Amino acid sequence: MIYLQRGLTFFNNAHYAKAERDFSRAIELNPQDAAAWGYRARARLDLGKSREALEDLNRAITLDPREPKYVRLRGDVYATSGDYDSALREYDNALKLRPGDPVTLNNRGVVLANLGKTREAVADLREAMEIAASRPEQVTIPGITGNAW
Numbered sequence: 799m800i801y802l803q804r805g806l807t808f809f810n811n812a813h814y815a816k817a818e819r820d821f822s823r824a825i826e827l828n829p830q831d832a833a834a835w836g837y838r839a840r841a842r843l844d845l846g847k848s849r850e851a852l853e854d855l856n857r858a859i860t861l862d863p864r865e866p867k868y869v870r871l872r873g874d875v876y877a878t879s880g881d882y883d884s885a886l887r888e889y890d891n892a893l894k895l896r897p898g899d900p901v902t903l904n905n906r907g908v909v910l911a912n913l914g915k916t917r918e919a920v921a922d923l924r925e926a927m928e929i930a931a932s933r934p935e936q937v938t939i940p941g942i943t944g945n946a947w
Contacts, residue, residue: 801827802834809841817841832862836871843875851875866895870902877909885909900929 805820821838824831839854852875858868873888889906893899907922 799824802831802837805837805841809837809844814841814844818845830861832858832865832868835861836865836868839868839871839875843871843878848875848879864895866892866899866902869895870899870905873902873905873909877905877912882909882912886913898925898929900926900933903929 801820801824805817805824808814808820809817818838818841821834821841824834825838828834835854835858839851839858842848842851842854852872855868855872855875858865859872862868869888869892873885873892876882876885876888886906886909889902889909892902893906896902903922903926907919907926910916910919910922
């Protein structure tokens with residue numbers, strides 16, 4: 799737990815390599831901790847280690863298949879690498895787990911726009927903005943702040 803907390807502190811201060819090290823140590827101590835795998839994936843994504851981030855997310859999802867933040871983050875990894883079809887699939891899956899999540903809707907809207915699906919993109923982005931305006935407590939900035947997602 800101490801390594802996880804220190805990793806969060808490093809991450810929040812943009813020390814991604816140090817955060818990755820602490821999350822790795824937390825995983826060594828408790829390999830069944832899905833959150834540690836998810837946090838390390840987030841740090842690795844910010845370090846440009848997409849392949850490793852995907853491996854960590856696959857492990858986190860295996861440990862906690864009902865947690866939409868891991869599925870959404872896997873979509874982010876695919877979107878970052880330009881694999882918009884896979885990203886769209888992951889965002890759809892995340893929305894099945896947490897319907898109406900404004901961050902996922904926003905991210906899916908961006909991917910839809912990149913796929914040339916303008917009408918669907920605008921609908922998702924509009925819905926995300928409406929939810930964010932009516933329930934700002936549901937909006938979290940991607941990355942690790944507060945509850946990390």
